[in-house]
Amino acid sequence: MGVLVMGVYRRFVHAKKGMSTIFGGLFFIILILMGFNLVIWGFIQYDNYNSSLFKMNQNDQLATSENLVPTNPGAQNFSNTSPIGFNIPVNNLGGTTVSISRIYITNISPTGGTLCTTSGASLGPCTVDAGSGTQNCAGNGNCYFTNGNIGAGEINHLIHVTGIAINDGSGYKVILSSTRGRLFSFFYPWPVSFNNNNPGGKFVTNIGPLSIYFDFKSFNFTQGSQTQSQSAFCVPSSGTMVIWVKVANTATDSGVTLQGSTMMQMQPYSANGFGQFVRTWIVSPTSINPNSITPYSMGTPYFLPPAPSNGPGPTTEVYFGGSSQGGTGGINLGRDDNWLTFIGFYYNYLGQPQGETIPFMDFKSTSGYPGTC
Amino acid sequence: MSLVKWAKNRIEKNRKSRRAISTIMANLMMLVIVVTLSSLLFVWAISSFGAYQGGAGYWFSSRSIANQERPSVENAYFTGSCGTCNNIVKVYVRNVGTIPFTIASVYMNSTLFQFSQTVNVGNVTTTPLTLTLTGQTWAHNDIQKITVATTRGTTVTTTWVS
Numbered sequence: 123m124g125v126l127v128m129g130v131y132r133r134f135v136h137a138k139k140g141m142s143t144i145f146g147g148l149f150f151i152i153l154i155l156m157g158f159n160l161v162i163w164g165f166i167q168y169d170n171y172n173s174s175l176f177k178m179n180q181n182d183q184l185a186t187s188e189n190l191v192p193t194n195p196g197a198q199n200f201s202n203t204s205p206i207g208f209n210i211p212v213n214n215l216g217g218t219t220v221s222i223s224r225i226y227i228t229n230i231s232p233t234g235g236t237l238c239t240t241s242g243a244s245l246g247p248c249t250v251d252a253g254s255g256t257q258n259c260a261g262n263g264n265c266y267f268t269n270g271n272i273g274a275g276e277i278n279h280l281i282h283v284t285g286i287a288i289n290d291g292s293g294y295k296v297i298l299s300s301t302r303g304r305l306f307s308f309f310y311p312w313p314v315s316f317n318n319n320n321p322g323g324k325f326v327t328n329i330g331p332l333s334i335y336f337d338f339k340s341f342n343f344t345q346g347s348q349t350q351s352q353s354a355f356c357v358p359s360s361g362t363m364v365i366w367v368k369v370a371n372t373a374t375d376s377g378v379t380l381q382g383s384t385m386m387q388m389q390p391y392s393a394n395g396f397g398q399f400v401r402t403w404i405v406s407p408t409s410i411n412p413n414s415i416t417p418y419s420m421g422t423p424y425f426l427p428p429a430p431s432n433g434p435g436p437t438t439e440v441y442f443g444g445s446s447q448g449g450t451g452g453i454n455l456g457r458d459d460n461w462l463t464f465i466g467f468y469y470n471y472l473g474q475p476q477g478e479t480i481p482f483m484d485f486k487s488t489s490g491y492p493g494t495c
Numbered sequence: 496m497s498l499v500k501w502a503k504n505r506i507e508k509n510r511k512s513r514r515a516i517s518t519i520m521a522n523l524m525m526l527v528i529v530v531t532l533s534s535l536l537f538v539w540a541i542s543s544f545g546a547y548q549g550g551a552g553y554w555f556s557s558r559s560i561a562n563q564e565r566p567s568v569e570n571a572y573f574t575g576s577c578g579t580c581n582n583i584v585k586v587y588v589r590n591v592g593t594i595p596f597t598i599a600s601v602y603m604n605s606t607l608f609q610f611s612q613t614v615n616v617g618n619v620t621t622t623p624l625t626l627t628l629t630g631q632t633w634a635h636n637d638i639q640k641i642t643v644a645t646t647r648g649t650t651v652t653t654t655w656v657s
Contacts, residue, residue, distance in 0.1 A: 142526065149533055153540060160544050167555040174559040178593075181565070185591075223589065224619065226570040240574045246585060246623075247572045301617070303567030303591035 185302035189216030190272060192308040196296065199280070200289045207284040210296070212306075214272040214279065221301040222270035222281060225250040230309075231293030231374045231428045237286070238294065250283055259286060293374060293430040309430035330478045331373035331471055332426070333434045340368035340437075341483065344411040351410075356495035359459075359487035362412040362452030364443035365402065367465070370434040371426035376472040380404060380424040383468045386442045390459035400461070402453045403444035412452035415443050455487040561647040565592030569619065571641055573633050573657040581632040584657075585623035588643055590614040596649065601626060602642040633657040 191213045199209040214220055227248040229238040238248040248259045250267050259265040265285025272279045281298070288294045288310055297307040325337045335341070342351035343363045351366050365386065371378045385403040407424055409415040429435040445451035455461070462484060468477040488494045572585040586601060597613045601624050608626045624643075633639060635657060642652040 142529070146529075146533075149537070153537070156540060156544060160548065163548060164551065167552060171555045171559050174562050178562055178565070181593075223617075224569065226587070228570075228572060246574065247570060249570075249587075297570055299567075299569040299589065301591065303565060303569075303589065305569065 181302065184218050185300075185304055187217040188220050188300055188302060188304045189214070190220050190298065190300070190304075190306040191215055192296075192298070192306060193278065195312045196308045196310040197288055197294075200287050202287050202289070205284050206287045207282060208287055208289070209280040209282050210298070212272060212279050212281060212298070214274055214276045216274060218274055220272045220304075222252070222267065222272075222298050223301045224252075224299045225267055225281075225283065226297040226299065227286065227288060228295045228297075229292050230295050231430060235290040235292055237288070237290060237292065248286055250286065291377065291427055293428055293435070295430070311427060311430065311436045313430055313433040313435075327480065328372060329480055330467075330476065331371055331376075331378055332467060332469075332478070332480075333370040333372050334465070334480055335368040335370070335437065336483050340366075341485075342366040346411060347413045348411050355483075355485045356491065357455070357485065357487050358491040359455050359457055359489045362443075362454050364405070364409060364411050364415065364441050364452060366410075367440045367442065368437045369424075369426060369440050370429070370437045372429050372434045373471065374429050377428050378426040379420075379470040380426075380440065381468045381470065381475070382418045382420065382447050384440075384466060385444075385447070386463060386465045388455070388461040388463045390457060390461055392459055400453065400455055402442045403447045403449065405441050405443045405450060407439075407441070409441045409443055409450075412443060415441075415450040415452060417448045417450055418444065419448075458488050460484055460486050557647070560594060561645075561649055563593045564596045564645055564647060564649040565590070566596060566598070566614075566643050566645060566649065566651045567591045568641060568643055568651060568653040571639070571653075571655040572623070573639075573655075575632075576627075581634065581657075582628045584626040584628070584633065584639070584641075586626065586641060586643070587619055587623050588614060589619040590616050592616065596645040596647065598624065598643060599646045600644045602640075602644070603628070604640050 193211045193213055197208045197210055201207050210225075227238050227250065229236070232239050238246075240246055248265065249256050250259055250265050252267055252270050254264065254266065256265055265283065267281055267283045269280060269282050272281075288296075294310045295307060296310060297305055299305055325340075326333050326335050328334075338353045338355070341354045343354040343357055343365050344351050345358070345361055345363055354363075354365055357363060367386075382404065385401055388400045390398060390400075404418050404424070406416040406418050406422060424438055424440055426438050427435045443450070443452045465480040466477065467480065468475070470476070486495065567589045568586060569589050570585075570587040572587075573581070574583045574585065575581045576583055584603060588598060590596060593616060595613055595615045598610050598620070601608045601610060603626050606626075606628070608624070610624055612620055612622075612624065614620055637657050639655050639657050640652060641655060642650055644650045
């Protein structure tokens with residue numbers, strides 16, 4: 123061992139390389155280590171940054187996979203006695219559980235009341251929180267919601283809101299806010315919607331504040347004691363009928379109340395001159411067939427609620443079957459023909475009387491109904 | 496004793512050396528140059544690496560933190576200070592990220608409104624951000640673009656129908 127050490131020592135002493143070479147080598151080793159250290163440090167920093175990005179991307183993907191769909195009628199099961207409240211039916215069609223963090227309710231058509239407006243006790247939109255709720259959200263103490271966690275795939279899940287009821291006739295926009303920052307909204311009353319796969323239910327004429335629908339499903343009639351209506355574009359020429367017309371209000375600032383002078387006038391093609399018309403007036407909202415006709419009364423009128431901002435309000439079936447204003451008796455056309463039809467609507471809008479004439483449609487009466495339609 | 500002997504011996508050898516003084520000077524000069532340049536290289540490397548680490552480190556850390564911010568504009572309520580004024584917009588912002596953030600400004604379309612409101616994780620602004628419009632007001636059924644910006648530079652833009 124001693125010989126070996128002495129050998130190394132002698133080689134070192136007699137080495138041609140000087141101290142400068144050693145220092146130079148050390149110097150460059152230090153430089154290389156510093157560079158290496160820098161690269162390692164850079165990797166660590168970039169890794170931390172990527173971890174943060176990855177984590178937040180996962181959160182964003184979860185938020186994107188939320189798909190909560192409020193379903194018709196938007197709000198239901200109203201309780202207007204203490205504790206007041208209602209349910210919001212929703213379907214979770216997304217791939218993850220959705221937790222509701224807050225519900226915003228804004229009155230966008232305050233015809234039924236000032237709830238959730240700047241004029242109301244809540245002084246602004248009603249904000250409904252979970253748990254102990256929001257103080258004085260509607261001037262009725264706390265309001266809050268329960269059942270706000272909706273599992274993936276749940277259908278007809280009911281979120282229960284307590285402390286506020288929105289069935290006062292006003293139009294409301296309701297926003298459900300999730301804990302991941304997604305918003306799901308709907309309007310109440312639920313707007314009119316049509317299924318374009320169905321041949322009926324998509325033709326409409328708009329005059330004044332009213333939308334009048336004339337298609338296979340909306341312009342109907344009944345005879346006898348029928349409770350199921352049929353298309354009225356072809357009707358029997360004998361026997362009494364009640365004609366159904368589907369109407370909605372498009373005005374967001376007021377409801378519409380129909381007056382008893384609202385009537386329908388039909389002129390046959392083959393007739394010439396006045397005196398050949400068949401006329402009929404509106405009857406009560408319960409007069410669904412000739413055997414159940416009762417006179418129209420302003421005590422129980424047709425009231426068309428105001429529309430939300432995204433479309434007409436809910437539709438109302440208006441029945442025609444009065445032989446005179448305030449009368450009953452049904453309609454009997456009495457001949458085979460085609461009929462040019464007009465409807466005169468007379469109503470109260472914004473507290474003022476107003477009227478309009480609808481150039482409605484053409485329909486046919488035949489004794490061989492339905493074979494000769 | 497041996498050191499003294501070695502020094503005498505060395506001096507005697509140098510005295511008898513055939514090398515001139517210029518060779519020594521040249522070696523010394525080369526030594527000085529090499530040491531100086533090496534020192535400069537070392538100092539430059541240290542400062543460059545330090546500057547890089549400082550800048551990149553700040554960028555990585557600040558972007559990592561800012562990336563964890565997630566403001567969510569939950570609601571915008573369009574109202575007015577009088578019946579027909581249409582001059583106030585209330586904005587509700589929730590923190591759905593993983594760190595608290597401070598709202599620095601809100602833009603309605605291109606109009607700036609400055610705020611300084613901190614929102615903790617999972618919370619919503621304790622009082623809604625109230626934008627009081629002067630001059631131009633909002634109109635019914637118009638599209639309004641609302642952008643919320645935090646102090647770390649995160650922005651989120653949403654559109655609403657007034």
